[in-house]
Amino acid sequence: MNTGKVTLVSAGPGDLDLLTFKAAKAIAAADVLLIDDLVDDEITTLKAAHARVIKVGKRGGCKSTPQAFIQRLMRRYALQGRHVVRIKGGDALLFGRAGEEIADLRSAGIDVDIVNGISSGFAAAAGLGVSLTHRDHCQGVIFVTAHLRDGSEPDWATLAATGMTLAIYMGASRIDGISEALRKTLPVDTPAAVVQWAGTSREKRVCATLGEIAACAASENIASPAVILIGAAIGEGVAQLAARSESMCRLSA
Template structure:
């Protein structure tokens, strides 16, 4: 039997309107759908003939082991099926795609990659800022709040880079993140947190590095969220306005945003599939 294939697909940060047309076509062709924890559940309506397996992985919670997920993909692909592995955000950013690609290719399985909008980019859009504004930084650094062995990243090197820092998986240790950066950056460095970026549950906090941990905890923010630090964040406004003192301000969930179920209906109505 000819092997099937595996599609590693980024589903974006939660707003199904951000799915690419290529992603929607991949979903419609799926025989097996492996869904990550943070993927909107309504996405399954775009894969009407697929067997759906939920393989959630989320920090601090019970998660499906990575080796088991890889074996599942291999098993179904070797049965000649089209397997779509749906990851939140961008499939190639902090999603262990490299391990999956190597594992599948070693088994002789074709792998296709479909990009999605990273939650870090969605957080920047929510704040109305450019992460690479040339008047304020030399670039952007996407990092996680801990390395593979659980140790923190080199905050000193990151502070010296003069880039905007976009920090993933940092809310459970936001005090450590802030302390690590405060050892090398001024307390007045602009900072922000965006939780559930692009979704109806989105909440945005604009603050300063010295107040980051306290303000985030006081606001009740937690995972999933993106922490942003750097001079370019100084242009952000939690409420979308460009005037007034907004340090420490927070804007909570926006009920006017399109519900995921409505987004699915709109995709189906416009024939994007």
């Protein structure tokens, strides 16, 4: 039997309307679907009748499917000649361990295709109605995870000093420490926002200053999965939320 292949499909932030045509075609052609926890369950309506669906949820702070087990499943089915589609939330190439999976599959002689998608950082900005970059405020955006593999944190001072918009993933449970660390470099009134379930029907958002954002997120019960946005460009979102009377926290007011 010929070796099959694996396609890493980016499912986007959760709204099926944001799924690309290429992703939908890959799902329809799959023999086996390995689906992340943050992916909309209705995505399985796009599969072929014969396709097998396996949930391989991975959530911070929750019971998760071990990464090594997921990689073994992909190798096993692909080596049986199956087309395996690994469906990841957001974009597969951003904080989805795609690098580990690609290396593992290629070492086994398995072909890998990649389908890009919309990351939750972009969905969060869209929900706020802001651009992550702005000629008047910053020249770029940095996508960063709130913790490294060994449990340590990034160099927040160096990141803050760039003047870029910071899009911080997997940081909801650490927002107190993150905001405190950033305040050592950034002004306390730097605009900030937290968006939970970005790009889905469950989306919740709160805007405040860097000095207030942690308390505001707690008062609004914002938790994982959430994206934290920090930077001057996010100030545009604060003004727009105020105009629309949506969730803005002003603890000092």
